Amino acid sequence: MYKIPRILPAGDKAVVVEYGNEISEECNKRVLNLYSALKRQDVTGITSIIPTYRSLLIKYEPLKLTVDDLTALIAKSDMSTSVEEFKPKVIEIPVAYGGDFGPDLEFVAEYHNMTPEEVIKIHTGSAYRIYMLGFTMGFAYLGGMSEKIATPRLEKPRTEIPAGSVGIAGSQTGIYPVTSPGGWRLIGKTPVKLYDPHREKPILLEAGNYIKFVRITPDEFHEIEQQVNRNAYEVKTYNYDG
């Protein structure tokens, strides 16, 4: 991590504030602290901010905000963030594992000489930090999956993976927010919609929060799915306590 963040130009309407060249919680926390500090101030002339693992892309309107003022604002906000830190939450994602919900669960278990039960136990055993969102709408880059269940990608990617599928690729785990092609090993599926363009908050997840996978039965899956379709389901969230 750098002692002082680097501010780099990204054309005439954005700057990159880079805290380091590493994927670490420490670095990502500084990113998210600056992100929440700038969001709180709601600065005229800042049009969007994209926080990532170790940097922020800050888009601005040069006719409303000068680079000098923006740079000064970043420096000031960066220093003040240690006072009021980003307070992460845990979001529980219900997942039905195996069978049609997760056609590769058996493979993952065999690959590691485990039972499917053991794989599920490890997968639901810890909370995963959302480092950033990107790639497609609402796709979360998660950190912290156990190496014990790390599994290589499919040699031939599937052409269509249904939205809500939970997969493993190497030591990453994640959820497909929209139906798309993909090569991850699918171990389960959630009835929760991570992305719904017609919802007030179209994207459910937010960087800096944690997600915890909670096992549900196929019956519970269908029950929750119906509630989701009626807009009557609310995900369970609570404060993260480390």
Add this chain to the structure above:
Amino acid sequence: MECFKVINPGLFTSVQDMGRFGYESQGVPVSGAMDEFAFRVANILVGNVENAPVLEITLMGPSLEVLQDTAVAITGAWINPLVNGVERPCWSSFPVRKGETLSFAPVKTGCRAYMAVSGGFDGDVVMGSVSTYTRGSIGGIKGRRLEKGDVLSLKRHTLFTHFFKVNEKYIPHYSAEEEIRIVPGPQHDYFSREVIELFLNSTYTITKDSDRMGYRLDGPAIKAKEKHDIITDGIMPGAVQIPGNGKPIIMLKDAQTTGGYAKIATVISIDLSKLAQLKPGDRIKFRAISVEEAHQLLKEKEEVLNKIKETLVPSRYFDVTVNGRVFNVNIDILK
């Protein structure tokens, strides 16, 4: 309020406004009109707010049945509008009447034309914008390009009786080779000085694998000092990514919000309009400028838009009957 029925959708016609801002942190691309300058002028010509939804037409225009009297304007690519087969001027507003057919001649220069309608087009508003993002199936008409049989509606019905032309001196000319100005960075330090010189002194050709998401370029390969991959960070439309094979990719309005290739430079915002008018096979030369210069150019471009508004040439359209045949006559009113 229904105003057009799509007889033929053209090659790729979609509803666009300025774009979707504020959701990039959640993976949602900006989208929006590729040529912001032409887009804004189209709306000015029909008396709309500058961010009103328009049709973005790519290379081959649609054919539309007019369902009610209104006014339209076509800017951007030189793709002459035809009303019942009779030519109408580009960079001008003109009336269309119920029962007429609005179609387009083959494109002469440029790649993307903008069709504004008085009152603006209606469409699906998703996250504060009507812009169509086809990969995410959102915005516009069911999140996709126009299809035969679609009916387009007006957001607001307005009585528009004054028609205008843009003063000739402010109409851009499009060619098959353009100088595109860039600001180096954010990862130009991944490349040696010699390689950056090579990048700036070469001519690149836009390949067929190019769309609203990005233009892939062919030309001298640009090799990084060590590696091409970075830890994924944010992407700005205009970012020039250099993947492992060294062939630059310019990210555009539908680009993903984050990416893992080093970005040697970023195209300045006003030159994204120039890029939008280039087609596969057209050529690009890059020129590096400073952020300060880019901001100065942006201010000058805004002044041009103000000048356009101040110097609009009023024009009138009349139906004249000669020997029983009706002719549409367009007269410029000179001051």
